[in-house]
Amino acid sequence: MFTNKTFTMLKPDSVEKGNIGAILEKITASGFRIVALKLTQLTNADAEAFYAVHNERPFFGDLVTYMTRGPIVAAILEKENAVEDFRTLIGATNPTEAAEGTIRNMFADSISENAVHGSDSDENAAIEGAFHFSEREMF
Ligand code: CMP
Numbered sequence: 849m850f851t852n853k854t855f856t857m858l859k860p861d862s863v864e865k866g867n868i869g870a871i872l873e874k875i876t877a878s879g880f881r882i883v884a885l886k887l888t889q890l891t892n893a894d895a896e897a898f899y900a901v902h903n904e905r906p907f908f909g910d911l912v913t914y915m916t917r918g919p920i921v922a923a924i925l926e927k928e929n930a931v932e933d934f935r936t937l938i939g940a941t942n943p944t945e946a947a948e949g950t951i952r953n954m955f956a957d958s959i960s961e962n963a964v965h966g967s968d969s970d971e972n973a974a975i976e977g978a979f980h981f982s983e984r985e986m987f
Pocket of ligand 1: 902907911941959960961962964965966
C-alpha cells in the first residue's frame with residue numbers, strides 16, 4: 849500500500865528560476881520527508897501520458913510543451929495525510945487564487961506555469977511515483 853505518501857514535480861519554471869532549494873526547504877519545513885528525489889526531463893510521450901486526462905482541453909498542447917521544455921525535479925514525499933496536506937501546501941491551480949504562503953502563491957507566475965505538481969489521490973501517487981523511481985531509489 850502506498851499511503852501517507854505523495855508524488856510531486858517541481859515543474860520546469862521552478863527549475864529555470866532557481867527555486868529548487870527554496871521550494872524543497874518549504875516542503876521539508878512543512879513536515880514532509882523526502883523519500884525519493886531526482887532531476888529528470890519528461891519526453892513528449894511521458895507528458896502526454898501523465899496529462900492524458902486533459903487531452904481534450906484547449907491548453908493540452910501548451911501544457912505538454914511547457915512540461916517537456918527543461919528538467920523537472922521529481923520527488924516522493926511522506927507525511928501523515930500526505931496527498932491532502934500537500935495539495936493544501938501547494939495551493940490552488942491558479943496562483944492568483946492560491947492562499948497566502950502556499951507554494952504557488954510564492955513561486956508560480958500563472959495558471960499554466962504553476963511551479964509544482966501534487967498527486968490527487970493515493971492511487972495516482974503510487975502510479976506517478978513508480979513511473980519515476982525504482983524500489984532501490986525509495987528510502
Ligand atoms: P496541475 O493542476 O498540476 O495539472 C494540470 C495542469 O494543466 C495544471 O497544473 C496547469 O499547469 C495546466 N492548466 C490547468 N488549467 C489550465 C488553464 N486553464 N490554462 C492553462 N493551463 C492550465
